[in-house]
Amino acid sequence: MGKVFAFHGGIHPPQNKQQSTGLAIQPGPVPKTVRLPVQQHIGAPAQPLVTVGQRVLKGQLIAEPGGRLSVAIHASVSGTVTAVGMMQVAHSSGMDALCIEIENDRLDEWVPHAGLEDFRSLNSNDLADFIRGKGVAGMGGAGFPTDVKLHVGDHHIINTLVINAAECEPYITADDMLMRERADQVIAGIGVICHMLKPSHVMIGIEDNKPQAIRALQQAALGNRHNIDVVVVPTKYPSGGEKQLIKLLTGVEVPSGGIPADVGIVCQNVGTAVAIHRAVAHGEPLISRVVTMTGDALARPHNMEVAIGTPFVDLLDQANLKENQLARLVVGGPMMGFTVNDDELPITKTTNCLIAATWEEMPEANPAQSCIRCGQCEQACPVELLPQQLHWFAKGREFDKAKNHNLFDCIECGACSYVCPSEIPLVQYYRFAKAEIRKEEAETRKADHAKKRFEARVARQEAEVAEKEARRKQRAEAAVKAQAVKKDKLEADAAKPAVTADAAAPVTDIKALKTAAAVTRTKLRQVEKALKNAENKGLEGVETLTQTVATLQTKADAAQQAYDEALNPAAAAPAPVLDLKQLKTNAAVARTKLRQAEKALAKAQDSGEGDIAALQARLTEQQAKTELAQAAYDTAESGEAAPAVAPAISAEQLAELKADWDAAQAKVAKAQAALDTAIANESPAAEKMKAGVAKLQAKADEAKKAYDDAASPVTAAAAPAISAEQLAELQADVDGMTAKVSKAQAALDTAIANESPAAEKMTAGVAKLQARLDEAVQALQAAGGAVAEPVVEPEPELDLKALKQQVSIMRTKLRKVEKAVEAAEESGEDTSELVADQAQLQQRFEAAKAQFDAEEAALVARAAEEGVDLKQLKIDAAMARAAVTKAERALAKVTEPDDQQEKLAQALEAAKQKAEQLNSTLSRFE
Amino acid sequence: MALIRVTSPHVHKANRTADVMRLVLLATLPALLAMTFFFGWGTLINVIWASLLAVGMEAAIIRLRKRPVMFYLRDYSAVVTAILLALALPPFAPWWLTLVGVFVAIVIAKHLYGGLGQNPFNPAMVAYALLLVSFPVMMTRWNMPTVLLDNGALGLFDSIAVIFGGLEPAQIDQFTGATPLDAFKHRGGLTSEEAWRQIDVLANGIGAWHAVSAAYVMGGIFLLNRKVFTWHIPLAMLAAMTVPSILLFGFDPDSYADPFFHLTAGGTMMGAFFIATDPVTAASSNKGKLFYGAGIGLLIFVIRSWGNYPDAVAFAVLLMNLAAPFIDLYTQPRSYGHTQAKRGLKGDS
Numbered sequence A: 001m002g003k004v005f006a007f008h009g010g011i012h013p014p015q016n017k018q019q020s021t022g023l024a025i026q027p028g029p030v031p032k033t034v035r036l037p038v039q040q041h042i043g044a045p046a047q048p049l050v051t052v053g054q055r056v057l058k059g060q061l062i063a064e065p066g067g068r069l070s071v072a073i074h075a076s077v078s079g080t081v082t083a084v085g086m087m088q089v090a091h092s093s094g095m096d097a098l099c100i101e102i103e104n105d106r107l108d109e110w111v112p113h114a115g116l117e118d119f120r121s122l123n124s125n126d127l128a129d130f131i132r133g134k135g136v137a138g139m140g141g142a143g144f145p146t147d148v149k150l151h152v153g154d155h156h157i158i159n160t161l162v163i164n165a166a167e168c169e170p171y172i173t174a175d176d177m178l179m180r181e182r183a184d185q186v187i188a189g190i191g192v193i194c195h196m197l198k199p200s201h202v203m204i205g206i207e208d209n210k211p212q213a214i215r216a217l218q219q220a221a222l223g224n225r226h227n228i229d230v231v232v233v234p235t236k237y238p239s240g241g242e243k244q245l246i247k248l249l250t251g252v253e254v255p256s257g258g259i260p261a262d263v264g265i266v267c268q269n270v271g272t273a274v275a276i277h278r279a280v281a282h283g284e285p286l287i288s289r290v291v292t293m294t295g296d297a298l299a300r301p302h303n304m305e306v307a308i309g310t311p312f313v314d315l316l317d318q319a320n321l322k323e324n325q326l327a328r329l330v331v332g333g334p335m336m337g338f339t340v341n342d343d344e345l346p347i348t349k350t351t352n353c354l355i356a357a358t359w360e361e362m363p364e365a366n367p368a369q370s371c372i373r374c375g376q377c378e379q380a381c382p383v384e385l386l387p388q389q390l391h392w393f394a395k396g397r398e399f400d401k402a403k404n405h406n407l408f409d410c411i412e413c414g415a416c417s418y419v420c421p422s423e424i425p426l427v428q429y430y431r432f433a434k435a436e437i438r439k440e441e442a443e444t445r446k447a448d449h450a451k452k453r454f455e456a457r458v459a460r461q462e463a464e465v466a467e468k469e470a471r472r473k474q475r476a477e478a479a480v481k482a483q484a485v486k487k488d489k490l491e492a493d494a495a496k497p498a499v500t501a502d503a504a505a506p507v508t509d510i511k512a513l514k515t516a517a518a519v520t521r522t523k524l525r526q527v528e529k530a531l532k533n534a535e536n537k538g539l540e541g542v543e544t545l546t547q548t549v550a551t552l553q554t555k556a557d558a559a560q561q562a563y564d565e566a567l568n569p570a571a572a573a574p575a576p577v578l579d580l581k582q583l584k585t586n587a588a589v590a591r592t593k594l595r596q597a598e599k600a601l602a603k604a605q606d607s608g609e610g611d612i613a614a615l616q617a618r619l620t621e622q623q624a625k626t627e628l629a630q631a632a633y634d635t636a637e638s639g640e641a642a643p644a645v646a647p648a649i650s651a652e653q654l655a656e657l658k659a660d661w662d663a664a665q666a667k668v669a670k671a672q673a674a675l676d677t678a679i680a681n682e683s684p685a686a687e688k689m690k691a692g693v694a695k696l697q698a699k700a701d702e703a704k705k706a707y708d709d710a711a712s713p714v715t716a717a718a719a720p721a722i723s724a725e726q727l728a729e730l731q732a733d734v735d736g737m738t739a740k741v742s743k744a745q746a747a748l749d750t751a752i753a754n755e756s757p758a759a760e761k762m763t764a765g766v767a768k769l770q771a772r773l774d775e776a777v778q779a780l781q782a783a784g785g786a787v788a789e790p791v792v793e794p795e796p797e798l799d800l801k802a803l804k805q806q807v808s809i810m811r812t813k814l815r816k817v818e819k820a821v822e823a824a825e826e827s828g829e830d831t832s833e834l835v836a837d838q839a840q841l842q843q844r845f846e847a848a849k850a851q852f853d854a855e856e857a858a859l860v861a862r863a864a865e866e867g868v869d870l871k872q873l874k875i876d877a878a879m880a881r882a883a884v885t886k887a888e889r890a891l892a893k894v895t896e897p898d899d900q901q902e903k904l905a906q907a908l909e910a911a912k913q914k915a916e917q918l919n920s921t922l923s924r925f926e
Numbered sequence B: 001m002a003l004i005r006v007t008s009p010h011v012h013k014a015n016r017t018a019d020v021m022r023l024v025l026l027a028t029l030p031a032l033l034a035m036t037f038f039f040g041w042g043t044l045i046n047v048i049w050a051s052l053l054a055v056g057m058e059a060a061i062i063r064l065r066k067r068p069v070m071f072y073l074r075d076y077s078a079v080v081t082a083i084l085l086a087l088a089l090p091p092f093a094p095w096w097l098t099l100v101g102v103f104v105a106i107v108i109a110k111h112l113y114g115g116l117g118q119n120p121f122n123p124a125m126v127a128y129a130l131l132l133v134s135f136p137v138m139m140t141r142w143n144m145p146t147v148l149l150d151n152g153a154l155g156l157f158d159s160i161a162v163i164f165g166g167l168e169p170a171q172i173d174q175f176t177g178a179t180p181l182d183a184f185k186h187r188g189g190l191t192s193e194e195a196w197r198q199i200d201v202l203a204n205g206i207g208a209w210h211a212v213s214a215a216y217v218m219g220g221i222f223l224l225n226r227k228v229f230t231w232h233i234p235l236a237m238l239a240a241m242t243v244p245s246i247l248l249f250g251f252d253p254d255s256y257a258d259p260f261f262h263l264t265a266g267g268t269m270m271g272a273f274f275i276a277t278d279p280v281t282a283a284s285s286n287k288g289k290l291f292y293g294a295g296i297g298l299l300i301f302v303i304r305s306w307g308n309y310p311d312a313v314a315f316a317v318l319l320m321n322l323a324a325p326f327i328d329l330y331t332q333p334r335s336y337g338h339t340q341a342k343r344g345l346k347g348d349s
């Protein structure tokens, strides 16, 4: 026998164990139906494999594990599945959970099953899988998946196996009786565990109030190949707490927040050991367990081996419940168990005891008095906390302090409540405080996430604004340059009242001009450098570079000049702001005038009347003007479209480029048509128009190239700046997703720790989130090589639309049937069938609607979580769509004059873009 | 099914606050007997008078605070406070002195702070200190210890008359005595040895004080045995008094009292077992209790030896009451699974 250490505190409540040990373990009642919750364990709920009406055999797998941390469920009787759905289960929260109900056919027909001939021939991996297939979960308390515990992985080395046989809670004797009667099975189970974990030492911790069990165990362990110690510990609650027992047996403390495996220990309950043995030796899944039926309201308290899923009432009947004396029905022990008020609830894998207590046995608690700081709670706390301080903190909502006082190390054993002379329900305060803190933490995480997103958005917006500003500057610069170039070109033609650079210069912002000048200079210098380089190395393209240098030089001069002029107060007279739009309009106007002049000339030529020479001159003049305007516009535009100077290309810009390209193509087509006409008319302008078309074509090509460059992942690799912003966005997405996943995981863990029934749902949610995160990560990785592909929203499409459709289909069908019923009624026909149809449809419709509503609510919630008002977004999108339609209509109406049409086309394009954007945002949530 | 639905635990130890308080009351009995035996009926009358006042005032103020009167009265805490105060007062303190004291204790020191469990200071000691400061003459006028049934002792009715104003106590020279501590402190130029021989209360009356102290120890051990409090505070306090007094007495026996005198003459034992152990106002962890008790012991010794007041239990306790929350912050126990105990508000370890 090993040395026994001690843990702080502990209490000695009345044992009340002898009542239920008078009889040997009896076979349990034969239930009419069993109700099997798919979650009887910690972790993800199992996934049902059966449908209503299906016949199942005893021991048949009816729900498979829903994840790594999950446990399979097997039919505990043979019979027919009568229901799969939400039903009430025995849980402290009193909430419903997914259950499978089986009507017992009393044939007790087993599925074929067989144990392992020699489990030692299997490695621990395969053995863990085998045990996993048998649905074994910890039977002592929380129901932790046993295979997970038995397969701790490489980062833990197990040196000690602790078998928890303490059973410290009063009243409960299930383990006691099990050890008395089946000690050999306990030892056999230990053998299996030893084979898997290879501990150097096995200790069975058992309280000294079970002398028979101790003797049985010692006898069974005699001559065992494993180093098994039966360690008798003094009876003191809660010596059966995992951490307390470990301290008692080994003197080692499990670190706060850690698991026993962190200190090389694995702890298993005796009941679990037996279940493992039965699974391995006989292939029996965990479908029954020993339950202690006790309490003064039972005439025949005893332990019974019960099929999992058997309703409490059957057990109470077998124990001869004195119905009128029952005041409180406790599931579990008196210290940590919970009460239920429904005796139809099922026994689960973790239900070790039912106490049918009379009023006298467990009277209602007295009202709590003030804490007198007597310190008794502190003396009793096995974790050595300061319960009274925690109580003050919880009461005063000083949760930070409570946390600092190690609130989360509280095992909710109830020892403090038990001793408190003021009868303060201390544990309740701690549960409350824990829940509040968890809630607060979740909210903080959410807020943090929202803040991160908000900041990312602000940064993005700022970048966009800066980018726009840069583009505006470039346009201004281009315009200036264009004017300068044109001026040079047209200098010879003195007769023509060329638009002077002064008049056209968009000199409003001196700063912008300065920047423009500087930028141009920089560029010039760069190209010069390149040129030098090329010259030095005798590379090709020196000529081109030389040309570029010349152009840039001109540009730089012009920019400098513009800047100088702007600086000069005389020149800084209110100059008209000439932007791209205006340039475009100018060009259009010039074209119109040209056409008019052409027409006039043609008319004059036709009729032979009028001053043909004058008209000719006017036409030439007009042509020159048009060309000038067009060129100004083109230059300005191409300046904008040039990908080399675009600092960053976002999806939006990409769309813009595309629009540019489209517009350019349209222009080319138009120009070509005009040219054709001109040629057909033998117009003298045809020649010039040809050149114009060629130019336009070139421009269109350029636009296409710009678009391709921006869109193509290969060429854009050369421009890392392009994707920087997108990368940031992707990164933000990934971060957001990661945060979400970890949040969800944390919530899940908490839920699991709390044995919350929501855990199953949360598990699915976590999986989903994980999948999304993976997608986001992939997107980021793809973009990591400066891939400039448009931002792909990684959110998987929820089938909201389909659902909506279904709902509306259902509604339509329902209406039809309703009408049919009405008609039938009117004509006096038999409506029963139709009515039945109607009812069915109604049901289906309702189901679909409910599903849709739920989906939609989830969506709204999700959107809200991401800081988007879905409703507002929807309205916006609809409005944008309407604007598009309106613009289209307006465009259709107006066929001439040209410039108006162009404007409208632009408006349409803009509206389309906006609508598209909103739609894409919206689609992220749909 | 109409079953009770409550959270765990479903069983409760059969000890209530009232039980704890009743144990404390029981434990004061030996001291009460000893006091009555050696100092006359006055103490008993005071105890009863103070208890009546305390219950009345407690009921009134609970009513004023709109709380269930009987529910709170039943915890006996007011009676405990009153009895401890009454035991500390001079046996023939006038009725109004007790009244003022109980008022201060129950109404001001306890309920104005929020009632039982919320008061930062020991109510009985607040009252005692206030009375001592405000009415120093009355508070130091002890009668010579006699034996209750001796000749010359005041009868029960005479005692009532003295307390409730029928007789002017100053006219009876019996009541002009001092406590041994007082006598020792104000012994004039006498060395301690001379004082022991010449001053009556030291020469002859000290036995009574020893007996009373012994009675308190008895009660204290009873409470310890019943786990009403732990040994930490009394032991730390007594040790913290004994050690310096041994040192100083050994160094200069003429000027300093001997350790035994410190422990047994005056309120030391009462303070150690009945006042300092008041859980509401003490430090809460075991380690904290050690610091808390030692602080009280040391302060008592310091004030007695170099201060103006002959006895100092009240002041020392009140001072350490002030320090208790601080001590609590820095003496949190090391919880299971933690390598270090947390300290301070932020819980840095």
Ligand code: SF4
Pocket (backbone or CB within 6 Å): A370, A371, A372, A373, A374, A375, A376, A377, A378, A387, A388, A391, A416, A419, A420, A421, A422, A423, A424, A426
């Ligand atoms: S046992 Fe109750 S009354 Fe005593 S200190 Fe703890 S909480 Fe306060």
Ligand code: SF4
Pocket (backbone or CB within 6 Å): A380, A381, A382, A383, A384, A385, A387, A409, A410, A411, A412, A413, A414, A415, A416, A417, A426, A427, A430
């Ligand atoms: S419930 Fe928590 S605080 Fe109370 S004794 Fe148990 S572990 Fe300590």
